[in-house]
Amino acid sequence: GTGASPASSIKNAGNTWELGLIETNALLIWNNIRDRVRIRVDGGLLNGWDVVKAAVLGANEYGFGSSAMIAIGCIMARQCHMNTCPVGIASQREDLRKKFPGYPERIERYFIAVAEEVRQILASLGAKSIEQIIGRMDLIKPKGVKVPKTSKEININYLKSLYARIGSEGENPFIVELPEEDGLPDKIDEKIRKLSTSISHEPKSKNDRPESPEEDLNSKILNDCLPLIESGKKIKLKYKIINIHRSVGATLSGVIAKNWGDGVSLKKGIDINSVVIDFEGFAGQSFGAFLVRGVKFNLYGLANDYVGKALSGGHINIIPHKDGLMAVGNVAIYGGTGGYLFVRGRAGQRFAVRNSGVFSVVEGVGDHALEYMTNGVCVILGSVGKNLGAGMTGGIAFVLKEENIRKLVNQDFVIIKDIDEDIEHIIAEMLLKAHAKETGSKIAQDILKESIENNLYVIVPKEFQRYKTAFIEESIRRLKSDFDYLEYHL
Structure with a gap:
């Protein structure tokens, strides 16, 4: 799953x-749901x-x-994981x-050439x-290629027969032995032709069951x-939320970005806190x-999982009714490019993976936090899991x-x-004050009363140290x- 994997x-x-x-x-096809699913395949596709x-084997999309x-x-x-890629990718x-x-x-x-070859083969x-x-x-059709070290030719009839039997007869190929007569190529091909014309491989819609008004919170x-x-x-609004409400806020953000800008590109976007929405309940994914x-x-x-996925400048506070809870699921602020997340509670595994600019404070994380992080500042006021900071090349924590x-x-x-520079103390103190103000966190308040230096370490990527001061000043x-x-003055 990574370019850093050994070739073997x-x-x-x-x-x-x-x-x-x-x-x-x-x-x-066997379960009669083929027209509700798009199959995507990848893994060594070249031409x-x-x-x-x-496509012939059943895929709709190709990676x-x-x-x-x-x-x-x-x-x-194969140095992707070492920050030493010779061509800078x-x-x-x-x-x-x-x-x-x-x-x-x-x-x-490259893709024009691939598409042209596809057209030629289709023709x-x-x-x-x-x-x-x-x-x-x-x-x-088989090419007649012989299997190495044997006199046998490659036979694809078993795969065709397996497909035809599962798709048309619903028999389990791992239990039912295939009769000898099913190996006849012409008979199998005829079965597959009938099967292909009887069902649709193109999904009708993403989900043919429309959301009810109660479900469509977006x-x-x-x-x-x-x-x-x-x-x-x-704007100040309030809603009840339950776990069937997923990706809440994505639709609103898309419309705002299209009409007023996202605050990052050429369009200015809307002012800070123009839209403030309170939710009560248990939010679904994303x-x-x-x-x-x-x-x-x-x-x-x-x-649930993926809180603040691809956060793009927005602000999220998670405030449970009781302290010490697992307040958000796994992979929070994955790939976020800006904004704020304050959680009065713990986050699950893979917190802030590929964080590219979000500022966040949480009160504990699971394994693999801050993995591949390139920007932003994260403060973790609780226990952490293993492998924190793997592949982290930017930002601080x-x-x-x-x-x-x-x-x-x-x-x-x-x-x-240790925190041994004034500028490190200032950024930590500012985020702790913001966390305490936004969520009422007792942990943040206690650290502010006692001593930041006595309670926190700072984590800095090795290659990022030369840029650290300028980065913190801008932050x-x-x-x-x-x-x-x-209020702080540098």
Whole structure:
């Protein structure tokens, strides 16, 4: 799953996608839900023939990974996890990023060539579009290639028969032995042709069951907010929320970004705290996903996984009714580029993975926190899991001084040290004050009363140390701008 994997693992570990795709497609047909699912396949796709092959075996979508990376300039040095990529693709080091040789037209030309090859193969098959060959395994013919070290030729009739039997008869191929007569190629191909014409491989819709008004909280929020935003009024709303409400805030953020901007691009966006919404209950997955600048969510309760996914300048407070709880699930603020998350409670595993600019305070995390983080500031006021900071190349973090903390930090990538600079103290104090103010956190209040230096370590990526001072100065200015109750002078 990573370009840093050994070549032997990439080539030999796991199973081929062709086998998995055949069974997946057939089992979806068996359960009569094929028209509700889009199958996406990837894993070594290189050219148009691979796309056509995947379509014939039942795939609707086709993912390109390594080949696209090579097209843009990757040389497969397998150093992605070390921040030493020689061509600057998988590195935050400015000296290496200057060596990046790629430009968008390379990717464009590559995919145009793949598409042209797909068109040529489709024409040779007499198909007008790729949709016409999805699931048409009868089009596959063996080349007559002999298996190494034997006199036998490769026989694909078993795979075709497996697909036909699962898809049309519903028999389990792992229990029922295939009769000899089922191995006849013409008979199997005829079965597959009939099967392909009798079912649809193209989903009718994402979900053919429309959401009820109670479920569609996003539309209600948008309808309540939009007229008030257009009039320039400050908005304060309140809603009940339950776990069937997913990606709450994403629709509102998309409309705001389209019409007024997200506060990052050329459009200014809306003012800070223009939209403040209180929620009470248990939020479903991706609460506050993609939330843009100017929108603030206060959740009085708990939340599932992916809180603040791709947070884009918005502000989220999670305030449970009781202290010490697991307040948010796994993978909070994944890939966030800006904004704030304050949690009066613990977060699950993989907290702030790929964080690229979010400022956050939580009161404990699970394993693999801050993995691949490149920007932002995170303060963790509780116990942490193993492997904290793996692949972290930017931003800084603060963690509680606990007995085994150094064993839990991945010190291949980061250093962990005492707070020994005034500027480190200032940024930590500002975030603790904001956390205490926004959530009423007793932990933050106690540390502020006692001593920040006695309670917290600072974590800095090794390659980021030379940029640390400038980064913290800019972060302090950002906090002063966004929180009028925080005052500091550098």
